[in-house]
Amino acid sequence: MDRTERFYKIQTMLMAQPSVTMRQMLETLEVSRATLNRDLAYMRDRLGIPFAWNSSLRGYALTQQPSNARTFELPGVWFSEQEIHSVLTMLEMISKLEPGGLLAPHILPFKSRLEGLLDEGTGSAKEASARIRIIPMGQRKVVSEYFQILAQALINRKRLLIKYYSRQEGTVSERTVSPQHLVYYRDNWYFDAYCHLREGLRSFAVDALRSVDLLEEAAQEIDAATLREVFESSYGIFNGKQRQVATLKFTPFRAQWVANEIWHPDQVSTMLPDGSYQLEVPYGEDWELIQDILRQGSDVEVIAPPTLRDKVRDMIERMRERY
Template sequence: MSQTERYYKIDQLLNDRGIVSFQTLMDELEVSRATLKRDLAYLRNRLNAPIIHDRDAGGYHYDRITPRVGAQYELPGLWFSAEEIHALLTMQHLLVNLDTGGMLGPHIKPLLSRLTALLGTADNPVEEIVRRIHIETVGAREFHLDNFQAVGSALLRRKRLIIDYYAKGKDELTQREVSPQRLVHYRNNWYLDAWCHVRNDLRAFAVDSIRRAEILEKPAKNVSEKRLNEVLGAGYGIFAGENVRWATLRFSPERSRWVASERWHPQQKGSFLEDGHYELTLPYSNDPELLMDILKYGADCMVMAPDDLKTRVSDEIGKMAKVYATA
């Protein structure tokens, strides 16, 4: 631990714990008595730290009562430990690789330069992180979020938007006036939850399907968080809605060990059965996305309820069988 890092560690301990014994400081910093005495003296005499020793309390603490005279205590600049910088650099690498739209890159580069300088080692940590960490976003759509900044700006400024929206399912381009409510990053894609003034209802729009976005100088309609969650957050994924039902799925013992650690929905409930099967219960409104997740497990997933979801799965399997039979 470097000298500067020790100063910040002492400051953190005194702020977090109030009173800290000399022995505890030595143990936390892993230094000798002489080194700790020098560090405390430097903090008091050079940086004006109001550190006092309280014999009755058995430790050191900041004097927050006596008025300060002269220069005020302040640690030198923004500083991170080597471990924290490595963690930040790792996060930066994750963001750059996950940011398929290229929105964060220009803003991250200055931070990366500062972090690299702060680290101050000859081990080329940035290059090492890039070489050692690989992120594969298999299954994510490749897209360019050309209108993301306009959407984000309108959202935060609480302004309405005119958007040209391409609905992939219908192969249809429509123009909408919307009041942005929140941006949601879901399964490697961005969605805009908004009040649609054309449909006069809440809708979720895939941001990569917004072909044009124009900010209007009109105040956005505000929808409460509770209402947003009721309509767009209570069901399953992006196909949420108000007509919420509960699905019960049962997984084979072989697949249970994987599914038990998966998060399908914030309100899901799961439990192991005596025979090793795993039963998962979760809310849904519209079933397309849930149907896809069920089918990917094949015979290892059985729908226990409701009956109409059973029928939907059976119908899809029948369609697949016909396709393969005629292929």
Template sequence: MSEVVRLYRFKGLLSSRAAISADELMTALEISRATLKRDIAKLRDQLHVPIVYNRELGGYQLERDQTASELPGLWFSQEEILSLVTIQHLLEQLEPGLLGAKLQPLQKRLAQLMDKHGLASQDVAKRIRIVHAGKRQVVAKSFELVAAATMAGKRLNIWHFNRQNGITTEREVSPQRLVHYRDNWYLDAWCHLRDDVRNFSIDAITQLEVLETKAKEVSTKAIDQALGNSYGIFNGAAQAWAKLKFTPERARWVAGETWHPMQETAFDADGSYVLSFPYADDRELIGDIMRYGADVQVLSPATLRSKVQKCFLEAAAKYV
């Protein structure tokens, strides 16, 4: 195990026992006596963990009233530092400006660590590029309030704009989890107006307030049953199975994609790729099918096949 993991485990062992012998520590941590002495010295001298040896109990312990002390942390290897910086930069590119102010202290600390390990020349910004497609702007304050309520288990009163019918509805919801899907943020929540699980696009929340009322807790299983079996972001129990057939040329790409967790796949003799999966709402599905133009054919159900055909014919008519 890495040193940082071992030292945290060392601290945990000391906190969990009245006293623990050197032999027990070496066995639990799988280290030599020499490493044990170095670890104790580092914990005491560099990290200021109050370790003492109790002769009566025959083992090491933390000084009384110091069992709740925390390690100051953030001592990592070069690889771990670069990984942290990379993750931080990915978050920054994922949602520019959304958490910038909140991450500044972390950025400063990571920069200091990079300098210490001779990594100052590593310009992460030049090594990572995220391309956004169809990304909608989220108001930073709205995202922060939604995230805070979700983590704190508090209800929200929201005004949500329904793009399908153009109507804004006020409703009270119990946030369950945040979802980042296709470059946009959504909230899975229990809707007290509809008395059911619903999914809300955070950028479509025009106004909101965090309530002091405790949120209704919904099990992950129940949320997945309501939202996880449908296709894409739309909720609802699966109503039908879509069966699509892709050309051999397009199969080279689609065969490596996951369209649905429950999908079933097969190759025909000519190399065509057949993909089947359940869906509840066909709006997003039709758009995805049409992206492939002549490289895809809807085999079933007939209703979906008819809708896709109608969409293609209407699109073609605009170019006559």
């Protein structure tokens, strides 16, 4: 049992009963009296856990009851070494997924405290950071201030006044929106919102924001079933409600990878006798699906519907003409 786990055990024992004797701690922790004395001193003097020897109870007892029924607000005290390693790994992943530094100011202090606790125990946190490689592709820069205002509005359920750049039209529009979800999708941030200008639900790219202002007016709430129907019922992030189902057939070679992929929660897949793989996915608008089909090259064929098959064929023809 490492030192951090012992801290957790001691704290749990102190909170579970009126007092804890030295013998009870020694038997539970299986350490020497000298080690236990050092642990108790560290917890009291460095971690600030309010406990002391109670002569009337003949044991160690809390001198202050926690405001929370379960724990004191002492971040990290109840983490084991393995749990700290897991949290540090997640923090390292977040920092590498966010090279623009959106979350770094908030993550770094927490990460430093965890590293300090781990260093006081049995090991170092440096190895995890050095061994994790995450390579984002196509990540677009986001203004940190906009991201934070968006998150604030989302949590506090407030409307936003935004100026938004439309890449398709090449114009900037001003609109009031009620944010519903914040989404990290394919290495970029988006948010789902009710657009009061268009009077409907839309997905917006955070990097396409040109200004963001928090309003005092409460956000318009949309029920969860409607949000799922619009944002989760079809393939991709910008597709809206499901209207059709695409049937795709992958070669035996490509099936080795695609058979283990989730293209949509409601997909239907079949491994065919010749080793090829058939996938059925619901979709609304088809442009994002077409892009992913083309990424598979000659290892995929659109079986249905005919309109999707024709669009993919026409796209391939235009590509051939260009080359």
